[in-house]
Amino acid sequence: MSKCRYNLDFSKGFKAMMRTFRHLILLCAAALSFSAQAQLSIEVTGAGANRIPVTIADFGGEAGLSRAITGVIRGDLERSGLFKMVEQAQMPMTEASSVDFNAARSRGADALAAGSIGAVDNGRYEARFRLYDINKQSQLAGAAFVTTQPLLRAAGHRIADVIYEKLIGEPGVFSTRIAYVVKVGVGRFELQIADADGQNAQAALISKEPIISPTWSPDGARLAYVSFENKKPVIYVHSLASGKRTVVANFKGSNSAPAWSPDGSRLAVVLTKNGGSQIFTVNADGSGVNRITSSSAIDTEPQFSPDGRFIYFTSDRGGSPQVYRMPASGGAAERVTFEGTYNVTPRLSPDGRSMAFISRRDGGFRLAVMDLASRQVQILTDSHKDESPSFAPNGRMILIATEIGNRGVLSAVSIDGRIKQRLSVAAGDVREPAWGPFQK
Amino acid sequence: MKKLIIPALLALIVAGCSSSPDIGAEQSGAPVEGRDGKVNTVNAGGMGSSQLPAVLTDPKSILSKRSVYFDYDRFDIKPEYADLVSAHAKFLVNNRQFKMLIQGNTDERGSREYNLALGQKRADAVKKALILLGAQEEQVESVSLGEEKPACVDQNDSCWAKNRRGDMLYSGEF
CATH class of the missing domain: 3.40.50.10070 (TolB, N-terminal domain)
Structure with a gap:
């Protein structure tokens, strides 16, 4: 070191x-x-x-x-x-x-x-x-x-x-790192870690099967993700320095959508072991599984609010996929998105004041931001296939996966939609970005 | 439906005669052949599909068909797949040592994680039908691959239709 x-x-x-x-x-x-x-x-x-x-x-x-x-x-x-x-x-x-x-x-x-x-x-x-x-x-x-x-x-x-x-007047994010998945040809997936400027890319995991939903632990030392290396989705926590991997959830059925609690001790996950896709919490070592939604609908894409009080999630309980939130320990859910018939992947800004999500508008999947106090929604892109938003730790930019000319690229969009950066890899499809925390 | 069940059952009986009943993944170590000292390697991870009973792989057998296709945003098994699902249920009933992994798939539109949940609904629909027809809970696992393993990668309706699918895999095929 x-x-x-x-x-x-x-x-x-x-x-x-x-x-x-x-x-x-x-x-x-x-x-x-x-x-x-x-x-x-x-x-x-x-x-x-x-x-x-x-x-x-x-x-x-x-x-x-x-x-x-x-x-x-x-x-x-x-x-x-x-x-x-x-x-x-x-x-x-x-x-x-x-x-x-x-x-x-x-x-x-x-x-x-x-x-x-x-x-x-x-x-x-x-x-x-x-x-x-x-x-x-x-x-x-x-x-x-x-x-x-x-x-x-x-x-x-x-x-x-x-x-x-x-x-x-706010912290810079030039020393932070990003994680993303590169698909190279057919049957090669790399979970890569790079500096925020795209340099020093290193592969943390190479697999023949897909890798999705990487997310950084609050201390920046570990990633949780979903790997299909066992022909089904299984959740791992991966320590970047040592390469040591822990299976957090490998229950019968599918295991997916990990999200860290703000203190890094627990993960919200989606399991189908009891039938249907439902949200559970689990300790980072895989112990202490606790079910927190009990619906007959799809409940997925959980995300803790930065203060740890709420879990935002996607559910089709109202007939179309929309964003809801509930107390982090479970309980009555409140609908958050109303405009349109497809609003998914809620991601809270670091200050907890706004929420990035993907909204289907005019047939395209676009990055949207909601001011949570006023519930005002702004659509930030005119893309057809935006996915997986991830806030920079200073809240200034949102990293998304999108598609240009049939190829997956990453795009960083400022919260006012004015600044756009495109990050691409010549050799493959890039997807599933996750912006890491400030370096300690 | 009746028309297909009888040949399928006949095929099962034939298969039952020609293959040993304990051909589950764990027991299927290939025998050592003495002729030239060559040793066949045991694949502990499961057997190749070539070692499955012919009734599961013979193109003339309905059981060689493993895919159930779904309409857009739908999770119900269409009537045209009823015979296929019931044939697989009967195979599982008659071959309790066999396990099945059902992988649900979706087209590429929308959120990966939400699609994973949609694919799960498709796999669950197939599993539920198999269990209603007599398969045991321990025999069948339903999982989702979401949009991650498309059978077809073009961005058009016919291609997306091929990806809205539940695949039934037997021990040794996953």
């Missing part, structure tokens, strides 16, 4: 800023087998209305490393659709340079980041930077990350996260 941490001794000038960044940051190199095929490539197809003009100066230090880290930071900020890159006025420039605020302002930048990367000891490097508010002529942030060359990109994502948080 390699470490990337704030160096508390770094520079006297940074001491004040360091207080907010005092926690240790560990970037764990997961012991997963590397998948040679299929890196995700990202294409941005929309941008925010008001992008913040920002200069990311070329980092100082060893040319190859500094170019790489600068590229990661710029790429992250640009792809978010919230920033416009402004060329630097001062050259060269590092975190140690005094800033020519007038020159930066004349280029139109509202913010400027400058930094450098240098060797510390035996293969470790330190990436340092400062972020400035050009109009107020003041420093907004400064930090240093110790990293190794293989984890250089991770250090770049950390810096982009700091810049994003300071300028946007």
